[in-house]
Amino acid sequence: MDRETLTTTPITRRRLLAGGALTGVAVFLAACGTKGTAATPAATAAPAASATPGASTAPVESASAAAVQTPSAEVNWANWTYYMDVDENDANVFPSLVKFTDKYGTKVNYSEIINDNEEFFGTIQPALQGGADTGWDVVTLTDWMAAKLIRLGWVETMDAANMPNFTANLVDTYKGVDWDADGSKHAPWQSGMTGLGFDPAKTGDITSLASLFTPDVRWKGKVDLLSEMRDAIGLTMLKLGLDPAKPTREACDAAVAELMKARDAKIVRAFKGNEYAEDLKAGNVVLAMAWSGDMIQVLTEKPGLKFAVPSEGGMLWTDNNLIPKGAAHKYTAELLIDWYYQPEIAAMLTAYVNYVSPVKGTAEILKAADPEMANNPLIFPPADVQAKLHIFGGLTEEDEQYFNQQFAKVTGKG
Amino acid sequence: MGTLLKRHRWIAPVALLTPGILWLLVFYLYPAVQMFQSSLWSGSLEKGFEFSFSNYTNYTEGLAEYAPIYLRSIMYAGAATVLTALFAYPLAYTIAFKGGRYKNLLLFLVVAPFFTSFLLRTISWKILLGDESPILQVIHLVPFVPEDFRLLATPIAVISGITYGFLPFMTLPVYVALEKVDIRLVEAARDLYAGPWRPGGAIAGFIVGGGLATVLGIAFGWEWLLTGIAGAIAGTAIGWLFISESFIRVTLPLSLPGVFAGSLLTFIPAIGDYVNAEMLGNPDTMMIGNVIQNKFLTQNDYPAAAALSFMLMAGVLVVVAIYARILGTEELSASAGRL
Numbered sequence: 001m002d003r004e005t006l007t008t009t010p011i012t013r014r015r016l017l018a019g020g021a022l023t024g025v026a027v028f029l030a031a032c033g034t035k036g037t038a039a040t041p042a043a044t045a046a047p048a049a050s051a052t053p054g055a056s057t058a059p060v061e062s063a064s065a066a067a068v069q070t071p072s073a074e075v076n077w078a079n080w081t082y083y084m085d086v087d088e089n090d091a092n093v094f095p096s097l098v099k100f101t102d103k104y105g106t107k108v109n110y111s112e113i114i115n116d117n118e119e120f121f122g123t124i125q126p127a128l129q130g131g132a133d134t135g136w137d138v139v140t141l142t143d144w145m146a147a148k149l150i151r152l153g154w155v156e157t158m159d160a161a162n163m164p165n166f167t168a169n170l171v172d173t174y175k176g177v178d179w180d181a182d183g184s185k186h187a188p189w190q191s192g193m194t195g196l197g198f199d200p201a202k203t204g205d206i207t208s209l210a211s212l213f214t215p216d217v218r219w220k221g222k223v224d225l226l227s228e229m230r231d232a233i234g235l236t237m238l239k240l241g242l243d244p245a246k247p248t249r250e251a252c253d254a255a256v257a258e259l260m261k262a263r264d265a266k267i268v269r270a271f272k273g274n275e276y277a278e279d280l281k282a283g284n285v286v287l288a289m290a291w292s293g294d295m296i297q298v299l300t301e302k303p304g305l306k307f308a309v310p311s312e313g314g315m316l317w318t319d320n321n322l323i324p325k326g327a328a329h330k331y332t333a334e335l336l337i338d339w340y341y342q343p344e345i346a347a348m349l350t351a352y353v354n355y356v357s358p359v360k361g362t363a364e365i366l367k368a369a370d371p372e373m374a375n376n377p378l379i380f381p382p383a384d385v386q387a388k389l390h391i392f393g394g395l396t397e398e399d400e401q402y403f404n405q406q407f408a409k410v411t412g413k414g
Numbered sequence: 415m416g417t418l419l420k421r422h423r424w425i426a427p428v429a430l431l432t433p434g435i436l437w438l439l440v441f442y443l444y445p446a447v448q449m450f451q452s453s454l455w456s457g458s459l460e461k462g463f464e465f466s467f468s469n470y471t472n473y474t475e476g477l478a479e480y481a482p483i484y485l486r487s488i489m490y491a492g493a494a495t496v497l498t499a500l501f502a503y504p505l506a507y508t509i510a511f512k513g514g515r516y517k518n519l520l521l522f523l524v525v526a527p528f529f530t531s532f533l534l535r536t537i538s539w540k541i542l543l544g545d546e547s548p549i550l551q552v553i554h555l556v557p558f559v560p561e562d563f564r565l566l567a568t569p570i571a572v573i574s575g576i577t578y579g580f581l582p583f584m585t586l587p588v589y590v591a592l593e594k595v596d597i598r599l600v601e602a603a604r605d606l607y608a609g610p611w612r613p614g615g616a617i618a619g620f621i622v623g624g625g626l627a628t629v630l631g632i633a634f635g636w637e638w639l640l641t642g643i644a645g646a647i648a649g650t651a652i653g654w655l656f657i658s659e660s661f662i663r664v665t666l667p668l669s670l671p672g673v674f675a676g677s678l679l680t681f682i683p684a685i686g687d688y689v690n691a692e693m694l695g696n697p698d699t700m701m702i703g704n705v706i707q708n709k710f711l712t713q714n715d716y717p718a719a720a721a722l723s724f725m726l727m728a729g730v731l732v733v734v735a736i737y738a739r740i741l742g743t744e745e746l747s748a749s750a751g752r753l
Contacts, residue, residue: 116711118711118712118714119711122711125459220562221562221564222545229712263697268696268697269567270567270695270696270697271697275693278540282541282544282545282546282547283544283545284546284566284567397458397459397460397461398458401458401713401714401715404712405713405715408705408709408713410697411697411700411708412696412697412699412700412704413700413705413708414705414708414713
């Protein structure tokens with residue numbers, strides 16, 4: 001890993017709203033076709049199947065579970081954009097996947113088609129609801145969406161016997177989440193922190209979340225908050241001294257009221273997805289709720305900016321690999337998920353995507369190859385920072401709706 | 415074949431209509447019916463939805479809760495429509511009457527922005543209006559502009575974005591209408607002593623300019639009295655200097671159908687637009703499209719979203735129906751032909 005690869009890492013995973021706006025149309029259509037009762041599997045499975053040619057022709061190894069399991073010819077993976085190590089000379093070659101193919105002979109149909117959790121959910125939901133194969137063997141989704149799929153019973157249980165690296169190398173922080181207590185249905189892929197991004201030249205040093213809610217002339221009207229509900233509400237709860245791991249409705253109301261005050265005081269300029277990064281770069285905002293992964297990228301372009309995990313604490317979010325119910329190549333999917341729990345492979349990935357790795361030993365490997373990166377606190381947060389990070393607690397469907405509804409009032413969309 | 419068509423005269427029209435009707439049935443009527451159906455659901459994504467006519471409350475509640483946002487959408491779309499008309503009319507007038515052999519080139523330039531994606535164009539507005547963009551730096555040189563004045567994330571940015579996005583939809587129909595105006599009629603009017611329109615032009619300019627500036631001032635939260643006076647002065651000057659009687663009595667009446675057609679082509683998509691508000695606005699400038707999008711995608715509240723969309727659609731349909739009754743659809747289809 002050299003500096004060049006680092007600086008040419010193009011765009012972060014949480015893509016522009018632009019993609020979301022377009023795909024929104026697709027989901028709108030998908031949503032129109034949603035019925036409460038069974039959807040017709042034949043019709044709904046078709047789009048997924050066409051996106052992954054050959055999905056039906058490969059052997060179905062779960063049917064022959066009794067026999068010795070062999071990797072299938074193909075495996076289909078839906079992931080977020082720019083979320084895989086890329087060959088320096090060919091953007092369509094993913095070295096860590098090539099190694100997987102070399103070892104097992106399986107062709108990985110790796111598609112970076114996820115731009116938005118909700119939107120992707122819209123595309124697989126009809127098939128899952130109808131009990132059909134989605135066409136995907138591995139999907140990568142953020143905590144709360146993973147929790148939702150698990151809650152709906154739409155995720156396969158992974159066979160630990162096939163996943164020795166996963167069992168051995170998962171960092172302990174990630175174990176025992178309340179939505180998948182035994183950890184058999186999800187495997188963390190990459191994590192990121194949510195904290196504060198700011199321009200110290202304009203704002204001075206900022207360490208506390210309270211700044212977001214203080215009408216200071218230096219940043220009044222020049223503050224972006226995240227449009228991601230769990231990040232915005234979570235950080236606000238931390239500011240109020242509440243625990244985001246226990247998201248009650250009372251806590252939600254308190255956070256919403258606090259956000260409303262900041263909005264009415266004209267401190268907040270807008271609620272943004274990862275567009276806040278553009279705003280920071282362009283100088284439209286000088287203080288924002290920010291994602292660590294974005295900030296690594298932004299810092300290469302505007303080195304004066306800073307990212308801080310606030311004194312009150314920051315949020316930790318994780319994207320997870322899941323095997324959707326009815327996946328045709330479950331065994332191979334397990335091998336593939338496990339593949340990235342080898343520290344050497346995880347290091348290849350981290351060196352490229354710059355997110356926080358959930359795999360033990362990644363830092364040690366990188367220390368030899370790229371000490372500067374191994375010492376980057378945004379990629380390998382030191383223990384005292386890790387201690388300040390909070391994971392947003394699981395929500396029931398009713399509570400989730402309530403939270404989203406209340407938050408929509410703050411963003412002006414509800 | 416020829417004799418077959420002659421004997422069965424109904425074949426040709428049916429054959430010609432079939433593709434379009436099928437298309438509309440599948441991609442318009444079916445989703446519309448489904449949307450109407452889902453607007454009467456209750457329940458949730460995970461528990462399943464149930465249909466019942468008693469869920470008409472989705473409509474009443476939606477209307478009660480989002481009336482202010484509907485109102486804002488109407489205001490923004492209306493303001494954008496008026497602004498496109500004001501910009502497009504002189505533009506179309508110039509192309510139609512002074513364009514000469516550059517007419518086609520100029521028309522091409524009007525639609526040229528469409529060669530770029532709508533989203534990219536909106537994103538470039540963000541760059542243009544950014545707090546540290548050259549435009550803002552120039553504005554800040556003007557005395558009395560407050561230190562924290564900005565364009566991005568304000569209603570001005572949203573309305574400007576919509577105005578820009580739909581300008582060609584206004585320009586082309588107006589151009590079509592203007593081009594059909596027989597220049598001999600204008601000459602005849604001049605022969606009959608139609609000169610500068612005074613003092614009518616000044617009075618009309620005073621009323622239109624003053625009124626429009628006041629409304630915009632209120633919409634943007636400016637000193638509306640001040641903007642109103644400025645608008646009235648500008649309107650009076652323009653009306654006094656440039657408006658001729660032949661224009662008022664001949665050209666304008668003949669071109670009005672084009673303006674009305676353009677207004678619909680602008681207003682209808684503008685009222686449902688959510689991209690401009692999302693990218694250029696702030697939480698206080700969200701339009702009904704943003705609410706519907708959030709309900710569909712984030713809250714998964716399909717029934718409420720469907721009810722809101724349906725009310726929007728029904729409202730727009732009523733407007734179109736009234737329009738069609740009053741003015742006929744001839745101009746609309748004529749301009750659509752140009753597009």
